[in-house]
Each structure stands twice: as C-alpha cells, then as structure tokens.
Amino acid sequence: MSERRIRNNRIRRQRELRRHLLISIFTLCIAIGFAFSIFSIQTNAADSSSEAIEIKYYTSITVSSNDTLWSISVEHMDEHYDSVSDYMNEVININSLTDTTIYTGQHLVIPYYSSEFNG
Numbered sequence: 001m002s003e004r005r006i007r008n009n010r011i012r013r014q015r016e017l018r019r020h021l022l023i024s025i026f027t028l029c030i031a032i033g034f035a036f037s038i039f040s041i042q043t044n045a046a047d048s049s050s051e052a053i054e055i056k057y058y059t060s061i062t063v064s065s066n067d068t069l070w071s072i073s074v075e076h077m078d079e080h081y082d083s084v085s086d087y088m089n090e091v092i093n094i095n096s097l098t099d100t101t102i103y104t105g106q107h108l109v110i111p112y113y114s115s116e117f118n119g
Contacts, residue, residue, distance in 0.1 A: 054080070054115050055117070056080075056111055056112075056113055057111070057112055058094070058112075059109070059112060060110075061108055062106070063102050067102065067104075069091065069092070069097075069101075069102050070088065072091070072102075072110065073087045073091060076112060090111060094109050095108050095109055
C-alpha cells in the first residue's frame with residue numbers, strides 16, 4: 001500500500017512539473033512574441049519619421065504694384081497643386097475674392113506647405 005502511495009505521489013509530482021514547465025514555456029513564447037511586436041512597431045515608427053511630412057500653413061503677403069493673382073500663384077505654388085489655376089482658385093476662395101482683381105497694398109492670405117513645424 002505504501003509503495004503504491006509513493007508511486008502515485010511520484011507520478012503526481014511529475015505531472016505537476018510537466019504542467020509548470022509547459023506553462024513556463026507558453027509564457028516565455030508570449031513574452032517573446034510581444035517583445036518582437038513592440039520592436040516591429042518601434043521600427044515602423046522610426047522608418048516613417050524619416051519621411052518628411054508636409055503640413056499646410058497660411059501666410060499673409062502684401063500685393064506689390066506689378067503683381068497679378070497669376071504671378072503670385074506662379075511664385076508661391078508648389079507640387080501640391082495640379083496647376084497654377086488650382087492654386088489661384090484656392091487663393092481666391094481663402095480671401096473671398098469675387099474675381100482675379102487685386103490691388104497694390106492689398107493683403108492676401110496664401111497657402112504653402114512645409115515639413116517644419118510652425119506651431
């Protein structure tokens with residue numbers, strides 16, 4: 001009877017040891033997977049920060065004597081606009097102009113893009 005009890009206790013301890021070992025291995029795998037996912041997220045964030053993100057800003061200019069809305073648009077437009085007309089139409093809308101007529105000394109708000117933060 002005593003031998004049976006000893007044998008059963010040994011089998012029980014071996015099962016408990018196996019169960020603890022499996023739980024430890026499973027927990028370790030989860031921790032490693034989590035660590036790799038965090039590393040991957042940080043790597044992607046570092047990669048995307050190397051690309052310059054351009055933000056749209058607005059500035060005010062004063063119209064000079066020889067300026068036209070077209071010449072101002074040509075001077076300040078960049079690759080974010082498909083054409084000079086698109087940029088000019090945005091300037092017209094921003095400034096609530098009824099047409100392309102502008103006057104010397106008039107202040108216009110114009111859009112521009114920059115990768116530098118101007119907060």
